[in-house]
Amino acid sequence: MGEDTDTRKINHSFLRDHSYVTEADIISTVEFNHTGELLATGDKGGRVVIFQREPESKNAPHSQGEYDVYSTFQSHEPEFDYLKSLEIEEKINKIKWLPQQNAAHSLLSTNDKTIKLWKITERDKRPEGYNLKDEEGKLKDLSTVTSLQVPVLKPMDLMVEVSPRRVFANGHTYHINSISVNSDCETYMSADDLRINLWHLAITDRSFNIVDIKPANMEDLTEVITASEFHPHHCNLFVYSSSKGSLRLCDMRAAALCDKHSKLFEEPEDPSNRSFFSEIISSVSDVKFSHSGRYMLTRDYLTVKVWDLNMEARPIETYQVHDYLRSKLCSLYENDCIFDKFECAWNGSDSVIMTGAYNNFFRMFDRNTKRDVTLEASRESSKPRAVLKPRRVCVGGKRRRDDISVDSLDFTKKILHTAWHPAENIIAIAATNNLYIFQDKVNSDMH
Amino acid sequence: MLGKGGKRKFDEHEDGLEGKIVSPSDGPSKVSYTLQRQTIFNISLMKLYNHRPLTEPSLQKTVLINNMLRRIQEELKQEGSLRPAFPASAPPAAAADPLGSSSREAPPAFSQPAPAPCELGGAAALEACLTPASLLEDDDPDTFCTSSPAAPARLAPPALLPPEKDSFSSALDEIEELCPTSTSTEAAEADGPKGDSSSGGPGAPQRPEGLQEGGRPEDPKLMDSLPGNFEITASTGFLTDLTLDDILFADIDTSMYDFDPCTSASGTASKMSPVSADDLLKTLAPYSSQPVAPSQPFKMDLTELDHIMEVLVGS
Numbered sequence: 001m002g003e004d005t006d007t008r009k010i011n012h013s014f015l016r017d018h019s020y021v022t023e024a025d026i027i028s029t030v031e032f033n034h035t036g037e038l039l040a041t042g043d044k045g046g047r048v049v050i051f052q053r054e055p056e057s058k059n060a061p062h063s064q065g066e067y068d069v070y071s072t073f074q075s076h077e078p079e080f081d082y083l084k085s086l087e088i089e090e091k092i093n094k095i096k097w098l099p100q101q102n103a104a105h106s107l108l109s110t111n112d113k114t115i116k117l118w119k120i121t122e123r124d125k126r127p128e129g130y131n132l133k134d135e136e137g138k139l140k141d142l143s144t145v146t147s148l149q150v151p152v153l154k155p156m157d158l159m160v161e162v163s164p165r166r167v168f169a170n171g172h173t174y175h176i177n178s179i180s181v182n183s184d185c186e187t188y189m190s191a192d193d194l195r196i197n198l199w200h201l202a203i204t205d206r207s208f209n210i211v212d213i214k215p216a217n218m219e220d221l222t223e224v225i226t227a228s229e230f231h232p233h234h235c236n237l238f239v240y241s242s243s244k245g246s247l248r249l250c251d252m253r254a255a256a257l258c259d260k261h262s263k264l265f266e267e268p269e270d271p272s273n274r275s276f277f278s279e280i281i282s283s284v285s286d287v288k289f290s291h292s293g294r295y296m297l298t299r300d301y302l303t304v305k306v307w308d309l310n311m312e313a314r315p316i317e318t319y320q321v322h323d324y325l326r327s328k329l330c331s332l333y334e335n336d337c338i339f340d341k342f343e344c345a346w347n348g349s350d351s352v353i354m355t356g357a358y359n360n361f362f363r364m365f366d367r368n369t370k371r372d373v374t375l376e377a378s379r380e381s382s383k384p385r386a387v388l389k390p391r392r393v394c395v396g397g398k399r400r401r402d403d404i405s406v407d408s409l410d411f412t413k414k415i416l417h418t419a420w421h422p423a424e425n426i427i428a429i430a431a432t433n434n435l436y437i438f439q440d441k442v443n444s445d446m447h
Numbered sequence: 448m449l450g451k452g453g454k455r456k457f458d459e460h461e462d463g464l465e466g467k468i469v470s471p472s473d474g475p476s477k478v479s480y481t482l483q484r485q486t487i488f489n490i491s492l493m494k495l496y497n498h499r500p501l502t503e504p505s506l507q508k509t510v511l512i513n514n515m516l517r518r519i520q521e522e523l524k525q526e527g528s529l530r531p532a533f534p535a536s537a538p539p540a541a542a543a544d545p546l547g548s549s550s551r552e553a554p555p556a557f558s559q560p561a562p563a564p565c566e567l568g569g570a571a572a573l574e575a576c577l578t579p580a581s582l583l584e585d586d587d588p589d590t591f592c593t594s595s596p597a598a599p600a601r602l603a604p605p606a607l608l609p610p611e612k613d614s615f616s617s618a619l620d621e622i623e624e625l626c627p628t629s630t631s632t633e634a635a636e637a638d639g640p641k642g643d644s645s646s647g648g649p650g651a652p653q654r655p656e657g658l659q660e661g662g663r664p665e666d667p668k669l670m671d672s673l674p675g676n677f678e679i680t681a682s683t684g685f686l687t688d689l690t691l692d693d694i695l696f697a698d699i700d701t702s703m704y705d706f707d708p709c710t711s712a713s714g715t716a717s718k719m720s721p722v723s724a725d726d727l728l729k730t731l732a733p734y735s736s737q738p739v740a741p742s743q744p745f746k747m748d749l750t751e752l753d754h755i756m757e758v759l760v761g762s
Binding site: 081084086087088089112174175193194221222223224226243276277279280283330333334336339 | 490505506508511513519
């Protein structure tokens with residue numbers, strides 16, 4: 001499987017037709033670690049591929065460190081739920097890195113039902129000079145051993161070893177949509193459609209339920225949990241979003257079961273924009289705290305919104321991602337695109353937000369200058385190391401030369417998963433089965 | 448599949464049916480609103496029933512589709528309660544085909560799509576809602592047109608629908624409240640999702656159920672009937688004065704619809720078992736997120752039904 005991972009970055013020009021994409025290769029999550037040195041991706045086939053940034057070489061000082069494959073492993077396997085006669089997908093829904101506490105790296109990966117803690121260690125030395133074994137490991141003929149020697153550590157080719165350290169199973173009846181590591185580095189939470197559980201990283205046979213919105217009668221169910229995250233600094237605070245577009249900030253100090261929110265963030269519906277699909281497009285697909293901890297970023301189907309934790313009544317900023325789709329909601333409902341769950345991301349300084357769209361477009365919004373840009377992640381439209389050209393979707397009226405019309409957007413090419421390096425302007429974009437990593441040129445005019 | 452109509456282009460359809468909610472007092476817009484609502488209704492039903500997942504379907508998606516159906520149902524109920532006597536209105540829009548979906552089967556029998564010619568925009572649609580009979584006479588077997596213009600538009604089946612995720616009982620509650628002979632609609636519901644064109648016979652009389660209101664654009668009460676909130680209220684028997692049997696199921700074996708066990712709320716599955724176990728248990732399948740199998744209760748042997756009926760009545 002190691003050789004397959006490199007295909008992600010190799011330009012297979014004969015594979016332009018997306019129907020040749022193996023479904024197992026579709027990237028389902030992207031996550032930088034806390035330093036940005038490592039980038040983990042999970043795919044539908046249950047594999048995790050970790051990329052490592054090469055240290056900047058002195059030979060080419062203007063070319064910043066690029067990401068190469070560091071390790072690949074099979075995180076989850078498909079399972080079968082015998083009670084319901086349904087398959088449990090091995091697709092990796094989320095990966096979250098643990099803060100690094102020693103030489104090893106650790107990450108949590110989850111599919112619909114099971115969370116696993118993986119430890120990634122490097123081995124670049126091996127002992128040589130055993131007394132009882134020879135180089136290949138075979139036992140020596142003792143009669144040939146005449147003297148004792150102390151084994152010494154000799155350098156070897158770097159070997160990355162990944163081992164599962166914990167398996168957190170059977171905690172969820174419904175599909176896990178989020179995991180989030182607490183700032184205390186001891187606990188983490190996992191959220192499914194109706195419940196949120198709190199786990200200790202070292203304890204796998206027990207978890208605490210902290211949110212439960214399952215109604216007594218399932219027929220009364222009208223709202224589900226869509227995403228959740230711990231506050232980056234306050235280990236007692238977390239937020240979860242719902243399919244009705246509301247955010248609930250909960251304080252774990254208030255009660256063991258945090259069904260009662262401390263703050264409810266909800267924007268009243270705009271009556272002029274009301275349609276049959278108002279509820280569906282208001283469903284929050286992703287929520288992310290800012291690095292500062294002061295703001296939250298949410299993504300619903302057509303917009304990204306920035307919320308101030310101090311103001312519950314409405315977001316402080318709203319950005320239109322692809323408002324031209326508003327008139328196409330019926331078709332998008334019919335082909336299920338309206339249920340696509342786009343993610344969103346902050347940059348390191350919380351000044352720019354990014355999210356994906358269709359046609360392999362992704363959008364960035366500068367909160368300070370209020371400028372926004374649409375870029376495309378595709379092999380055809382950009383050569384390696386070329387500066388990305390801003391794209392535009394025209395909605396009738398004047399059409400410039402390179403504009404794309406709304407009707408020619410490819411809705412099968414969706415960028416759902418994006419990640420931003422925690423400190424630098426490096427972004428990782430997952431476009432179906434391809435991973436694009438873009439770096440900011442110092443002299444570019446983007447940001 | 449589309450019948451007489453030409454293949455609809457994406458743009459045309461978008462212009463006709465997409466967009467925001469329009470004021471219901473506006474004639475053609477009201478009709479297009481109704482068309483859109485019916486389209487969405489049909490699509491939602493198809494989504495819930497046609498899905499055959501190997502893995503568990505997404506609960507979020509199911510909940511959102513359910514909410515959509517409930518909302519439309521509420522709207523229909525409110526509009527129905529405002530106007531107890533109403534003319535047959537414009538036929539609902541074709542659901543899947545104009546939207547470019549490939550080979551989707553006909554949507555549920557009780558909310559059949561109109562043939563493409565019926566789906567007229569603007570003034571033509573207004574004409575349609577005022578004279579539905581002329582449209583309904585488009586004799587297209589694929590689209591289950593019927594020639595009963597007096598059929599009331601807003602009828603039980605849409606209100607019967609709330610497709611429950613885990614149990615059938617609340618749907619049956621509403622069925623029971625709305626009409627005494629609920630098995631017809633139940634069967635229709637069962638027949639609907641995978642009803643192919645060959646079920647044009649039993650499907651055809653279901654046609655008027657799909658006819659939606661909207662024929663009175665000048666009714667000022669319609670303005671208020673567009674609900675700002677989509678609270679689900681307890682279902683009321685607002686259609687009890689209608690005789691569904693006569694209007695809807697004239698062409699179908701009515702012996703099936705006299706089954707008393709089918710009107711009771713809970714334990715339906717077990718009570719159904721002596722009657723048509725396979726067929727009706729299949730209809731319960733969607734509520735347990737199992738793959739839905741088409742059922743054709745109408746095709747049951749009449750003598751067999753009579754026999755079973757005797758057994759039930761006798762016991």
